[in-house]
Amino acid sequence: MSDEPSPERALPSLGGTEAWLRILAPTVIAFLFLGGWEAVVRINAIPHYILPGPVLVAQTLVRDWGTLSVSLLITLKITFMALSVAAVLGLVLAVLFAQSRIIELSLFPFAVILQVTPIVAIAPLIIIWVNDVTISLLICAWIVAFFPILSNTTVGLNSADHNLIDLFRLYRANRWQVLVRLLLPSALPYFLAGLRISGGLALIGAIVAEFVAGTGGSASGLAYRILEAGYQLQIPRMFAALVLVSGTGIAIFLALTLLSHLLLRKWHESAMGRGDRR
């Protein structure tokens, strides 16, 4: 890091204008898209069981909020439980890997197998084997969310500054001190990046598992509402549930981005504004 201005800063800065543009531009595009959609539906008089317009979807969302919100809560519960378990287990396992090469070599391939096996293919098995629906959904969502946290944190723990490791050795730091004072802080940005990916994946895992479980008629999350509405040709309701799924995904991503920013803003490059860089 030098004191000279970076090439990035030499570019003409949009300053406050850019912050506005960041919100305004996508909003305009969204309204144009929704307006166009509504217009196409009305002009061509497309029946609502083929393609409902956004206005009808919004009305359905409000009208069916009672049922949909219950389902939303169930899906949210599964997603957050799966993400929490994935975060804790991913972190613990990554720390074990960093402590022992033998543990890493013996277990990492199985973590990869877990990751590359399509969840749609194993979800039915899990649902058959595990009696409790909530737990089987949780396992499915966890399998999908687990790997990015594990692999990112492992990279983070291995990427600590070698000179700092030497410095800790020089001062005869014990394993615990090296872990807590050096390896974990070095891995934090990587862990948080993994968490952001896993947040979205946990939701996808929960939805996929609900779909599989829902075909057997034994679930009540958002995916089940989508299935059910599909069977009953209540297409506007299907769209309303879909909007909730997307909205949830966006909210999770934003919340985890905020968490990451709050934890890293004081010291990490990724959480700094352009003007803060030196």
Place this chain on the structure above:
Amino acid sequence: MTADRPLVALRGVTKRYRTGTLALNGIDLSIRQGEFVALLGASGCGKSTLLRILAGLSAPSSGSIDWPQAAHDASGDPLRDIGFVFQEPTLMPWASVMRNVTLPLELAGMKRSEAEDRAADWLARVELKGFEKAYPRALSGGMKMRVSIARALVTRPRLLLMDEPFAALDEITRFRLNNDLLHLWSEDRFTVVFVTHSVFESVFLAERVVVMAPRPGRIAQEVGIAVEGPRDEAFRTSAAYAEHCRTVSAALSATINPAERPA
């Protein structure tokens, strides 16, 4: 401290890497308490390797290192009592300046309040009073290096090892840090082994310049730099300084392969 009981003595130290490269060959070097020694040489002459061996971060393939004055721990390793300054400031970016400097004390189990008092003293001595709560990224390259020096000295080590610490800094900053380092050294008289590839820096700072030759790394010549009066800006422009630079420069040129030597 008598001359026959040095702080540290290396005899026949050789280092061969697993790849087969001979990094150091038969190094005999003894360093007195309170001495300022510069290790000077072209890249690849093993001067950093020698510093790591002194620090105990790397073990020699053969030869011995004696610490005649040091106590030993339960397993028989000498308690080296060392501060180390790397070429990079090597600060923890997630920790404030204060936390970076208290690190060696806290690792040794000192109470935080006591560690902070001592760190604050050292931060004042390297002219960083008022920056205790700042994070490293807010500091310039020279200031980060000052934090690194404060961290190395906060344990009051007997030996300070510095591995080209100012090589990445601009000349004005480097001159200031040279002066400030000499000032700290003249006050506390810790022992310094300073690795550099700059003839001018080695002559300005050191009482003794150890010129090393590459492939394999070995000591080519030792040049004593006796100076009357203080080593200040006047010294930097004096005839005596220029004369010493010429001697050391000639010794360094002699170590370089004739094919690589400038005509």
